[in-house]
Amino acid sequence: MYAFVNGPLVWIAFAVLVLGSLWQIVSLYKMSKRTDKVFYDHYNPGAAAGSVWAWLTPFGSRSWREHPGLTVGTFAFHVCLILVPLFALGHAVTLEFNRGLSWPSLPDPIADKMTLVFLAAALFLLIRRFAVPQVRIVTECRDIVVWVITVLPFLTGYLSAHKMLLDPDLMLMLHVLSGCLMLICIPFTKLAHVFLFFMTRAFIGSEFARRGTKTW
Amino acid sequence: MSDQMPVNAEEIMAVIERNDTARLRAWLKTCTSCGLCSESCFFYLANDNKPEFMPQYKARKTLGELIKNKGKVTRAQLEEMKEIAWARCTMCRRCSQYCPFGIEIAVMINVARQCMRTQNVCPDRLMTIDQSYVEFGNQMSIPDEEFVETCEWMAEEGQDRLKDLEIPIDKEDCNIMFVVNSREPKYYPQDIQEAAMVMHAAGETWTMPSHGWEATNLSMFSGNLKVAGEVTQALYDAAIKLRAKKICITECGHAYRAAKYEGPYWTKQPGGKAPVEVTHAVQLFHDYMKEGRIKLKHKFKEAITYQHPCNLSRSGDLGPVGEALMDMLCEDFIPMEPHAEWSHCCCGGGGFIPMGADYKRTRMVAGKVKADQIKKTGAKFVLVPCHNCTDQINDLNKEYSLGIKVMSFKELICELMELPPHMQPEGEGDE
Numbered sequence: 001m002y003a004f005v006n007g008p009l010v011w012i013a014f015a016v017l018v019l020g021s022l023w024q025i026v027s028l029y030k031m032s033k034r035t036d037k038v039f040y041d042h043y044n045p046g047a048a049a050g051s052v053w054a055w056l057t058p059f060g061s062r063s064w065r066e067h068p069g070l071t072v073g074t075f076a077f078h079v080c081l082i083l084v085p086l087f088a089l090g091h092a093v094t095l096e097f098n099r100g101l102s103w104p105s106l107p108d109p110i111a112d113k114m115t116l117v118f119l120a121a122a123l124f125l126l127i128r129r130f131a132v133p134q135v136r137i138v139t140e141c142r143d144i145v146v147w148v149i150t151v152l153p154f155l156t157g158y159l160s161a162h163k164m165l166l167d168p169d170l171m172l173m174l175h176v177l178s179g180c181l182m183l184i185c186i187p188f189t190k191l192a193h194v195f196l197f198f199m200t201r202a203f204i205g206s207e208f209a210r211r212g213t214k215t216w
Numbered sequence: 217m218s219d220q221m222p223v224n225a226e227e228i229m230a231v232i233e234r235n236d237t238a239r240l241r242a243w244l245k246t247c248t249s250c251g252l253c254s255e256s257c258f259f260y261l262a263n264d265n266k267p268e269f270m271p272q273y274k275a276r277k278t279l280g281e282l283i284k285n286k287g288k289v290t291r292a293q294l295e296e297m298k299e300i301a302w303a304r305c306t307m308c309r310r311c312s313q314y315c316p317f318g319i320e321i322a323v324m325i326n327v328a329r330q331c332m333r334t335q336n337v338c339p340d341r342l343m344t345i346d347q348s349y350v351e352f353g354n355q356m357s358i359p360d361e362e363f364v365e366t367c368e369w370m371a372e373e374g375q376d377r378l379k380d381l382e383i384p385i386d387k388e389d390c391n392i393m394f395v396v397n398s399r400e401p402k403y404y405p406q407d408i409q410e411a412a413m414v415m416h417a418a419g420e421t422w423t424m425p426s427h428g429w430e431a432t433n434l435s436m437f438s439g440n441l442k443v444a445g446e447v448t449q450a451l452y453d454a455a456i457k458l459r460a461k462k463i464c465i466t467e468c469g470h471a472y473r474a475a476k477y478e479g480p481y482w483t484k485q486p487g488g489k490a491p492v493e494v495t496h497a498v499q500l501f502h503d504y505m506k507e508g509r510i511k512l513k514h515k516f517k518e519a520i521t522y523q524h525p526c527n528l529s530r531s532g533d534l535g536p537v538g539e540a541l542m543d544m545l546c547e548d549f550i551p552m553e554p555h556a557e558w559s560h561c562c563c564g565g566g567g568f569i570p571m572g573a574d575y576k577r578t579r580m581v582a583g584k585v586k587a588d589q590i591k592k593t594g595a596k597f598v599l600v601p602c603h604n605c606t607d608q609i610n611d612l613n614k615e616y617s618l619g620i621k622v623m624s625f626k627e628l629i630c631e632l633m634e635l636p637p638h639m640q641p642e643g644e645g646d647e
Contacts, residue, residue: 032238041488063314135251137267196246204318212533213557215313
């Protein structure tokens with residue numbers, strides 16, 4: 001079990017992530033050629049890039065500026081979500097040990113603090129879901145499931161690094177398992193916004209640009 | 217009666233399939249229900265932030281339900297959806313500016329309206345208007361001859377204000393083919409006269425078609441896109457027949473959006489572009505002023521604010537043009553906050569005004585956001601270049617005791633412009 005989880009499963013998860021995402025992107029792209037003439041008629045690379053960039057920048061869009069609390073929360077969440085797994089020392093060491101690849105890494109105390117920031121931001125987003133009426137009314141079970149799937153790898157990673165709660169080996173296995181689950185879920189759940197974000201923003205950027213207006 | 221008719225799920229699904237685009241699919245897969253669209257919506261703000269008024273919820277309760285149930289819903293359910301799709305959304309598109317993914321709730325509401333329209337679930341007045349477009353080519357059942365007579369009458373009467381004023385009908389090879397909102401011949405013929413005066417004074421070569429003169433397109437809001445396309449096609453055909461260089465839309469918001477941006481798709485024009493360039497009175501008057509073709513006696517002196525119609529300033533390119541024109545005409549122009557493409561809808565759009573008395577209460581409640589915006593400027597004059605906004609703001613004026621006067625650009629320009637001597641009517645030369 002341990003050998004499978006820490007070996008082939010990781011490869012399977014990455015394969016599903018890459019192939020699943022590609023499949024989603026390609027099938028939407030092919031469909032769009034048939035159904036989204038309006039996009040190709042008015043595609044505007046500058047506006048598309050501006051539309052993506054403004055929304056990737058903290059306070060870069062009017063909506064972000066008018067919602068400072070959520071902006072700070074969501075950027076803290078996403079920045080840590082991307083950086084910690086990419087550059088955690090444990091991940092770099094594993095990669096070097098198994099594949100002989102050297103990979104840059106964050107010092108442990110920093111990754112540690114970023115994990116805590118991530119967990120705090122995640123908790124903030126969860127509380128917001130229930131505390132804010134206009135968010136609660138559109139919250140579904142699947143939103144919570146996706147939240148749990150995203151938070152678990154960080155929680156288990158933190159606990160295993162600090163040898164807390166369970167036997168570290170078991171916790172590590174849960175960490176890898178939940179990490180793989182998250183990767184596998186990206187193409188097939190609301191987590192697909194990882195890549196769909198760029199497509200929908202490119203569309204709306206061009207769509208408003210053809211009317212001389214913008215969305216940021 | 218239609219109330220007892222069973223719902224035809226196949227017709228609903230046909231609409232959904234026709235609108236099944238890659239972008240719609242991406243939107244449905246992407247939305248993380250973050251709620252950022254809520255505060256962008258004036259319905260939500262004006263109804264005490266009740267969560268039922270937030271945009272995503274409204275899309276979910278209409279198009280969402282129709283998709284989920286594959287069109288198999290009861291007539292009672294459709295009636296409930298009707299009160300959301302028409303009475304809680306004007307399709308102003310402000311929410312897509314606030315969504316991190318740029319999801320267009322307005323498009324989803326529009327698809328929901330199209331679905332319901334196939335089952336004749338739609339505010340009655342809008343369905344009557346669809347029928348009027350089919351029978352008369354305009355929304356107010358005016359025969360073309362009557363329209364032409366009104367123009368002749370207005371030209372003649374206008375000669376008291378501008379010597380030799382003409383309203384050319386069906387003149388070929390003009391620069392501008394001017395088209396109007398049928399409210400003008402029906403209730404406000406002076407509007408036609410004033411637009412004619414401005415164009416005449418600017419030395420424009422222009423005409424109006426005896427058929428295809430209706431600029432409005434309320435079928436865009438009733439969900440009957442077949443009729444919407446026919447109305448737009450009549451407009452394009454008239455301009456092509458008269459070999460006009462440009463179609464100029466009167467001071468009306470949705471007419472411009474329909475003719476310039478949506479119409480090319482309903483009528484399947486190559487490249488999504490209208491076959492004849494579409495412009496708008498705001499742009500036309502702006503250019504006259506900028507080029508010095510219209511001279512003013514003086515600028516307007518009182519404090520005045522500007523209503524940005526959503527369909528001109530958010531779904532169209534005229535936000536900055538309208539403000540520049542205000543600056544050229546007025547000494548004390550105070551913009552509302554927010555304004556231009558971020559402007560709030562006044563709740564006159566999306567079919568609301570023609571939906572009539574049944575929906576007036578809702579309209580007055582939701583219009584509070586606009587009333588507050590106007591109040592905050594302190595101005596007692598509001599320039600409104602759109603017929604539906606005009607009606608709504610006049611109603612808001614009474615409802616919220618704003619004590620304001622609503623004006624259009626043509627009205628203001630006619631009041632301020634200095635006519636060259638040869639155009640001045642007899643006896644007023646040395647006033």
